Amino acid sequence: MKIVVCCKAVPGAVTEVAVAQGNVLSYRSQFQSMNECDEYAMEEAIVLKRQMGGEIIALTMGGITTQDILFTAAAKGADKIVRVDAQAQDPRAASIVLAAALKTLGADLILTGTQSRDSLSSFVGVATAQQLDIPFAFAVTAIEKDGDNSIKVRKELGGGRSADVRLPLPALVCIQTGIQPLNYVPPARLMRARQQRPTSLSLADIGLTQDDLASKGYRIASVAPPVRTGQATMIEGTPAEIVSTLLAKMKEVR
Amino acid sequence: MAGNVLIIAEHWNGKLEGVTFQMLTKGRELADAMGVSLEALVVGGNVGGMAEQLATAGADAVFVVDDAALANAAGGLQAEAAVVALRGIAPRLTLVGYTLVGMELGPAIAVRLDVTAMTNCVSVDYVDGAVTVARPVYDGALHARIVLDADKPALVALQKGATPTAELASKNASVQKLAIDVSSLPKRGEIVQFIEEPVSDIDITKADIIVSAGRGLGEASKLPMIDECAKALGGLMGCSRPLVDQGWLPRERQVGASGKTVTPRVYIACGISGASQHLAGMSESRMIVAINKDANAPIFQVAHYGIVGDLFEIVPELTAQARKG
Ligand SMILES: Cc1cc2nc3c(=O)[nH]c(=O)nc-3n(C[C@H](O)[C@H](O)[C@H](O)COP(=O)(O)OP(=O)(O)OC[C@H]3O[C@@H](n4cnc5c(N)ncnc54)[C@H](O)[C@@H]3O)c2cc1C
Ligand SMILES: Nc1ncnc2c1ncn2[C@@H]1O[C@H](COP(=O)(O)O)[C@@H](O)[C@H]1O
Numbered sequence: 001m002k003i004v005v006c007c008k009a010v011p012g013a014v015t016e017v018a019v020a021q022g023n024v025l026s027y028r029s030q031f032q033s034m035n036e037c038d039e040y041a042m043e044e045a046i047v048l049k050r051q052m053g054g055e056i057i058a059l060t061m062g063g064i065t066t067q068d069i070l071f072t073a074a075a076k077g078a079d080k081i082v083r084v085d086a087q088a089q090d091p092r093a094a095s096i097v098l099a100a101a102l103k104t105l106g107a108d109l110i111l112t113g114t115q116s117r118d119s120l121s122s123f124v125g126v127a128t129a130q131q132l133d134i135p136f137a138f139a140v141t142a143i144e145k146d147g148d149n150s151i152k153v154r155k156e157l158g159g160g161r162s163a164d165v166r167l168p169l170p171a172l173v174c175i176q177t178g179i180q181p182l183n184y185v186p187p188a189r190l191m192r193a194r195q196q197r198p199t200s201l202s203l204a205d206i207g208l209t210q211d212d213l214a215s216k217g218y219r220i221a222s223v224a225p226p227v228r229t230g231q232a233t234m235i236e237g238t239p240a241e242i243v244s245t246l247l248a249k250m251k252e253v254r
Numbered sequence: 255m256a257g258n259v260l261i262i263a264e265h266w267n268g269k270l271e272g273v274t275f276q277m278l279t280k281g282r283e284l285a286d287a288m289g290v291s292l293e294a295l296v297v298g299g300n301v302g303g304m305a306e307q308l309a310t311a312g313a314d315a316v317f318v319v320d321d322a323a324l325a326n327a328a329g330g331l332q333a334e335a336a337v338v339a340l341r342g343i344a345p346r347l348t349l350v351g352y353t354l355v356g357m358e359l360g361p362a363i364a365v366r367l368d369v370t371a372m373t374n375c376v377s378v379d380y381v382d383g384a385v386t387v388a389r390p391v392y393d394g395a396l397h398a399r400i401v402l403d404a405d406k407p408a409l410v411a412l413q414k415g416a417t418p419t420a421e422l423a424s425k426n427a428s429v430q431k432l433a434i435d436v437s438s439l440p441k442r443g444e445i446v447q448f449i450e451e452p453v454s455d456i457d458i459t460k461a462d463i464i465v466s467a468g469r470g471l472g473e474a475s476k477l478p479m480i481d482e483c484a485k486a487l488g489g490l491m492g493c494s495r496p497l498v499d500q501g502w503l504p505r506e507r508q509v510g511a512s513g514k515t516v517t518p519r520v521y522i523a524c525g526i527s528g529a530s531q532h533l534a535g536m537s538e539s540r541m542i543v544a545i546n547k548d549a550n551a552p553i554f555q556v557a558h559y560g561i562v563g564d565l566f567e568i569v570p571e572l573t574a575q576a577r578k579g
Pocket of ligand 2: 059094116
């Protein structure tokens with residue numbers, strides 16, 4: 001089984017977010033890390049490989065600094081690491097790039113996360129499957145083999161409901177957090193992984209041009225803390241004062 | 255640009271979900287502002303009854319794709335059926351819920367129809383001739399305001415609970431059954447079975463007071479502190495998803511889109527940032543209290559009372575004073 005895990009480098013401790021030229025957001029951030037659910041997707045890939053054999057490719061799209069997460073992926077167990085050298089905040093553009101790269105790489109099973117922490121879209125996974133015209137399932141909490149050419153996945157439907165879905169391969173599955181326990185990566189293993197050279201693909205390598213990455217159909221007007229819609233009353237004071245005020249307020253609610 | 259506002263109804267087990275009525279309410283407001291009609295689309299197996307219900311719930315027109323094959327269809331086929339319907343109806347603005355179901359259907363439909371897609375929206379309004387949405391970015395402390403091009407159709411996925419539900423006057427809408435040959439569409443998988451979580455011994459949906467722990471708790475060994483506080487207040491302990499993912503607590507304690515929807519008299523969120531998927535499960539609580547050391551945490555957007563501080567200082571104090579009575 002050839003499994004490709006799409007993982008995204010996401011910025012942490014973001015400050016100074018502003019609307020920049022080209023309909024994108026600029027920001028400062030203190031670190032980048034692998035998006036949380038993508039880490040879970042990586043763990044699931046390792047378990048599947050253990051069961052079925054095959055290889056794991058970790059794929060990301062981003063600038064050169066994002067390749068750090070590929071080393072994490074390699075340390076966790078990816079056999080091959082690939083970065084498409086392109087930047088696109090627009091989720092639709094990201095899905096076009098990933099789909100083109102996936103066509104080049106080929107895969108039986110593609111794993112993505114459910115949501116990236118910076119764009120909070122929950123769009124790219126399913127959109128990539130649609131670009132590739134292959135079966136998909138969102139928010140998957142378990143995967144098992146189901147005959148030679150299909151898998152059975154359990155997906156969440158919300159409110160404690162779920163469904164078992166049979167998907168013919170190749171398929172794309174958006175992995176939900178918690179699917180496997182996250183394994184700690186020892187620093188020595190990470191150091192060793194850093195010796196690897198990621199494969200770098202240009203847009204031309206995957207048959208795209210910069211035009212394919214344009215964010216179309218909208219304009220980002222502003223980015224700011226939301227206007228408080230509720231009337232949150234802030235309770236201040238010493239912990240004892242805060243708590244006695246709070247308990248008094250709690251008694252008032254019916 | 256021609257075209258109406260359309261909502262895609264979400265349903266489960268033959269019943270329309272709450273988010274459907276939220277979208278109807280919002281859709282009505284948008285359609286009126288834009289001077290167009292409000293349409294609803296129901297896709298599924300044996301959904302005729304729900305279509306009739308929508309016809310008197312405020313939509314101007316109701317479209318149905320009703321085919322037994324859709325009842326057990328994977329997301330791919332559900333989306334494809336909706337796509338065929340939407341190609342014919344050609345709405346200018348389509349609303350879906352930003353729910354687990356909508357997170358799968360929305361992107362699938364948007365890509366096929368090549369419309370502008372905006373997911374995870376907290377608001378959608380018609381301002382100066384353009385559809386404008388707001389959506390969280392970067393952990394949700396900031397909202398981007400995005401203006402959609404007026405000349406391109408769009409799909410907007412609206413957070414559950416983002417807009418209120420109002421009782422709308424019936425438009426005695428016609429229900430139009432669309433003749434779509436579902437069997438001719440690519441199947442792309444099938445649902446083998448549906449699973450509904452059994453009711454467990456600990457039922458947080460029945461609690462009068464919930465004290466919920468989030469990732470701010472730091473480690474599992476601190477959970478008794480939250481549990482004791484909940485008990486001292488006569489309530490139950492709940493939690494956010496990461497605590498369940500890490501195996502600290504069973505799923506039955508989880509509040510949110512993929513957990514329980516709770517409406518206690520008092521909900522106290524301790525060290526919970528307030529992601530939309532968490533809010534989806536508790537925003538209707540009568541009194542929401544947030545304890546968080548980050549004053550910008552999105553949870554303060556929905557809280558009635560906010561405490562900016564360290565939960566390890568506040569929670570034990572709350573337990574102590576509650577015990578004194
Ligand atoms: C499809 C899907 C479904 C999901 N379903 C759910 C769901 O059902 N329920 C759910 O909860 N989430 C769900 N999520 C996850 C959700 O998006 C968030 O990741 C999650 O809610 C974050 O949990 P949290 O607030 O506990 O953690 P974080 O976002 O990490 O927040 C921790 C907070 O603790 C605060 N803090 C830290 N230390 C302290 C301290 N000492 N005192 C006070 N405050 C402190 C921090 O300031 C921070 O705000 C879902 C996600 C997806 C994509
Ligand atoms: N630049 C990227 N590189 C690799 N994978 C990505 C990228 N952007 C998004 N993804 C994948 O798509 C999922 C959903 O992201 P999003 O739609 O942005 O919330 C993530 O969890 C990743 O698996």
